[in-house]
Structure formats: structure tokens, C-alpha cells
Amino acid sequence: MLTKLNKILNKDLSALSYKIFNDTLFLLLIAYFMLLLAEGLIPGFSSSFLSFTKMTLLIFANLGLVIYLGRINNVSFSALEIKKNKLRLALFFIFFTFLMIRALYKFSVWEIVIIIITSLAILYYLYKIRD
Amino acid sequence: MFDLTKEIKLNPDWQKRYSLLHFFVYFIFLVSAVYFSYKVLFPSHLFNFFFETPDATKNTIVEPRSPENITLKKGNIKGGALVFDTALPNYEGDFSQIRLNFTLENNSPAIEEGKISLHKSYRAFFYPEGEPITTPFGDSGKFPSGSLLSSGNSVYITDNDKIYPIDNEITFSSMGFDWADVIPASSDEIGAYKKGKLFTIAKPHPNGTIFATKDKGKYYLVEDGKKRELIGQPVINSYLKRNPILADEKSLETESQCSLKENWNIFNRSYSCLIPLNNLQSLAGNDYQYEIIFGGDVELKQADATFEKSFGWNNLMLSLSNIKKKIFNANQTQ
Numbered sequence: 001m002l003t004k005l006n007k008i009l010n011k012d013l014s015a016l017s018y019k020i021f022n023d024t025l026f027l028l029l030i031a032y033f034m035l036l037l038a039e040g041l042i043p044g045f046s047s048s049f050l051s052f053t054k055m056t057l058l059i060f061a062n063l064g065l066v067i068y069l070g071r072i073n074n075v076s077f078s079a080l081e082i083k084k085n086k087l088r089l090a091l092f093f094i095f096f097t098f099l100m101i102r103a104l105y106k107f108s109v110w111e112i113v114i115i116i117i118t119s120l121a122i123l124y125y126l127y128k129i130r131d
Numbered sequence: 132m133f134d135l136t137k138e139i140k141l142n143p144d145w146q147k148r149y150s151l152l153h154f155f156v157y158f159i160f161l162v163s164a165v166y167f168s169y170k171v172l173f174p175s176h177l178f179n180f181f182f183e184t185p186d187a188t189k190n191t192i193v194e195p196r197s198p199e200n201i202t203l204k205k206g207n208i209k210g211g212a213l214v215f216d217t218a219l220p221n222y223e224g225d226f227s228q229i230r231l232n233f234t235l236e237n238n239s240p241a242i243e244e245g246k247i248s249l250h251k252s253y254r255a256f257f258y259p260e261g262e263p264i265t266t267p268f269g270d271s272g273k274f275p276s277g278s279l280l281s282s283g284n285s286v287y288i289t290d291n292d293k294i295y296p297i298d299n300e301i302t303f304s305s306m307g308f309d310w311a312d313v314i315p316a317s318s319d320e321i322g323a324y325k326k327g328k329l330f331t332i333a334k335p336h337p338n339g340t341i342f343a344t345k346d347k348g349k350y351y352l353v354e355d356g357k358k359r360e361l362i363g364q365p366v367i368n369s370y371l372k373r374n375p376i377l378a379d380e381k382s383l384e385t386e387s388q389c390s391l392k393e394n395w396n397i398f399n400r401s402y403s404c405l406i407p408l409n410n411l412q413s414l415a416g417n418d419y420q421y422e423i424i425f426g427g428d429v430e431l432k433q434a435d436a437t438f439e440k441s442f443g444w445n446n447l448m449l450s451l452s453n454i455k456k457k458i459f460n461a462n463q464t465q
Contacts (some may be wrong), residue, residue: 025154075138
């Protein structure tokens with residue numbers, strides 16, 4: 001099926017599709033970020049209007065299309081370099097910290113310590129086994 | 132608008148197509164953001180009833196019944212008349228109209244007439260009038276029927292020998308109760324009653340409730356499905372152990388109307404209309420009672436009533452205020 005699709009997608013159409021799906025992915029991620037921020041401020045606010053599960057699946061589907069079309073157009077997907085993306089990382093870290101504080105706000109000190117240590121241990125383990 | 136994939140070059144024709152699509156995608160995103168903001172700031176409230184599952188908890192329309200008060204279990208409307216209620220929380224602000232929609236079963240006859248009249252008050256205030264009371268109230272113990280009792284974090288309402296926990300403070304305030312009337316009671320005193328189900332916003336006021344009409348200055352006692360007028364000041368004083376629920380006598384006469392029209396829908400057969408709410412907004416009460424005349428027998432599948440808000444400054448300020456309250460409440464109760 002993919003070879004048939006590759007034949008249908010000529011060079012220009014696949015390039016156009018790649019660019020458009022990149023745009024839609026960007027906009028979906030902005031929408032997701034805003035809805036997550038609203039949900040962090042008022043639990044149930046965003047989820048009463050739409051499903052985060054469906055939105056996550058839509059983003060992954062869009063991402064899949066971007067990767068597929070990127071391969072057709074010989075786009076290389078390299079990992080982000082920390083030095084060149086400090087601002088993005090800083091913003092992500094601030095947003096992540098806000099969500100964590102919001103989620104852990106009402107737990108006791110000991111519960112917060114246990115949750116953080118366990119989460120860091122899992123992240124460290126995932127980092128070690130990534131290769 | 133900026134290009135996220137500058138490394139991919141297109142020839143001029145395809146670049147034009149991309150520019151057009153690029154603009155279209157951003158336009159759709161902007162329109163969706165505006166639409167979502169509108170739905171958040173001017174929320175509608177949907178009530179519905181699925182006649183295939185009449186006992187399901189998802190049904191928010193209250194007690195579809197015949198005009199003779201016979202509860203309808205299925206959507207088979209014999210005689211072509213239907214009555215039901217919707218109970219709205221009082222914090223939601225002013226709605227400007229109700230969009231009513233009825234979906235018919237495939238084998239149902241068409242709706243011939245489709246006239247709807249809508250009244251607003253408290254559900255118990257719609258009760259028929261009973262025999263007036265001309266003798267003062269005798270002693271019926273510490274807590275007469277209709278008393279509000281508190282124990283721990285819960286508030287209860289009594290109805291003769293039964294006691295019902297009130298589900299939340301929204302129900303409490305929407306039903307017109309006054310916090311000053313809540314009497315602290317011990318667990319033994321609460322335990323002396325038979326415990327009933329949760330008292331929700333959709334329930335009518337129980338026996339012992341006193342209504343006072345703002346416009347005509349009359350007092351009514353709710354008793355066994357009727358409202359009985361209290362005649363004479365000594366009688367009124369003997370019954371008035373707590374603040375009465377304020378109602379409007381004119382709510383029984385003031386109505387809003389619409390006529391059902393068939394929708395253009397290829398998936399099902401449905402009829403709808405819009406009922407304006409301007410003449411009902413100032414009336415006291417949280418219950419909207421609908422009387423529908425279909426003009427002949429019909430088989431209903433589903434009934435929907437959507438309360439819609441007008442686009443205005445007051446509703447916008449109320450929505451923002453509710454959002455602010457939710458942020459601070461979420462911080463306190465999480």
C-alpha cells in the first residue's frame with residue numbers, strides 16, 4: 001500500500017503535503033499546550049469540552065504523516081542540540097515545573113519527596129536503556 | 132505567515148498553492164480558537180432524554196409525563212401531549228433562548244401541530260391549589276416538615292418522617308433556601324428520620340415548604356402534591372418558622388411559546404424550535420416547565436433542550452467571574 005502511495009505522491013505534492021502537515025502539527029501543539037495550561041489551572045476545564053486522548057492520537061497521527069512525508073523528501077530528523085535550543089528548553093522546563101507544582105500542590109512533603117524521587121529514578125532508567 | 136520548513140523548496144506554481152493552503156490552515160485555526168473561546172465564555176446548557184432508556188442517569192430532562200401527571204416510560208405519546216421540566220442552576224446567568232429538538236422514531240407519524248408553551252418558577256409552585264388553611268399550625272415536634280438541618284459537613288431537608296441530604300451548595304442556593312434557616316442537629320436527631328435519596332436540583336420542594344409570592348403577598352404551604360394558601364396573619368405567623376421561598380404569582384400566567392418545524396436532516400426525523408426567554412428571565416425559580424401539544428400520537432426517540440446565552444457584556448463578566456472562582460476553588464480543594 002505504501003509503494004502505491006509513494007507512486008501517487010509526486011515530488012511536488014509530497015513536498016507540499018510535508019509543509020502543510022508541519023504547519024498543522026505546529027498549530028495542534030500550540031492548541032494542546034494552551035489546553036493543558038487551562039487544565040492545569042482549572043482541573044476539568046478543558047477536558048469537559050474535548051478529549052485529550054483523541055487530541056493526543058491526532059497529534060501522533062499528524063506526526064506520523066510528517067515523518068513519512070519527510071522521508072520521501074529526504075528530510076533528516078536529527079536530535080535537537082541543547083546549546084542551540086536553550087530558550088525552548090527553558091520554556092519547556094518552566095511549563096513542566098508549573099504542571100508539576102499544580103499536580104503536587106496538595107500532597108504532603110513526604111509524598112512529594114517520594115513521587116519526585118520515583119519519577120527521577122524512572123527517567124534515569126529510561127535514559128540508561130535508550131540505546 | 133512564517134514558513135517552518137524553509138529547507139523544502141517548491142516551484143512557483145506549487146508555492147502559490149502552498150501559500151493558499153497555509154493561509155487556509157491558519158484561518159481555520161483562528162476560527163476554531165474564536166469558536167472555542169465563545170463556547171467557554173458563553174456556555175450553553177444541554178438537557179436531554181432518551182426514551183429508549185428512560186431510567187438512565189444520563190437523562191437530565193425531568194419526568195416526561197402526560198398532562199394528567201402519568202409518567203411516560205417510553206416515547207409513545209398517546210393523545211399528543213407531553214409535559215416535562217428542566218432544572219437550571221442559578222449561578223449560570225441569563226440565557227437568552229432555548230433550542231428544543233425532538234427526534235422521532237422511524238415509524239412515528241409526523242408531528243401535525245407542535246405547539247410549545249414554557250413557564251418558569253419552582254417545580255412545587257406549579258402544583259395545583261389545594262384547600263386553603265385557616266387554622267394556625269400546631270406543634271409537630273422540634274423540626275417540622277421542610278426544616279433544613281446540618282450535621283457535620285452535610286445539610287439535610289426533612290419531609291415528614293424522611294430526611295434527604297442536599298447534594299451540593301448549588302442545589303441549596305438554586306432552590307431559594309437561606310443559610311440562616313439551617314439548624315444544627317445531632318447525629319441522633321438525624322438518625323431518627325428515615326434516610327431518603329439525595330435531594331438534587333431536579334427535585335420539587337418537599338412537604339412543609341412555604342412559598343411567599345413577591346407580587347401578590349400570598350403565602351402557600353406545600354403539602355402532598357398541592358399548594359395550600361395560608362389565610363390570615365396569625366395562620367401565616369404560626370407556619371413561618373423560617374424564611375419562605377420567594378416566588379412570583381405571575382409565573383403561572385407568563386409564558387413563552389414556539390412552534391415546532393421539521394428539520395432538514397438525512398439521518399433522522401426531527402423537529403425543533405427556538406423559545407425566547409426575555410419575558411421569563413426576571414421570574415423567580417429554577418424550574419422550566421414545558422407543555423407540548425403534538426396534535427396527534429407520536430413516537431419519540433429523544434428530546435433535547437439547549438439553553439443558549441446571548442453575546443453580551445454581562446454574560447461575559449459572569450463567565451470570567453465563574454472562571455476566576457474555579458481557579459481559586461481548585462487551589463483550595465484539590
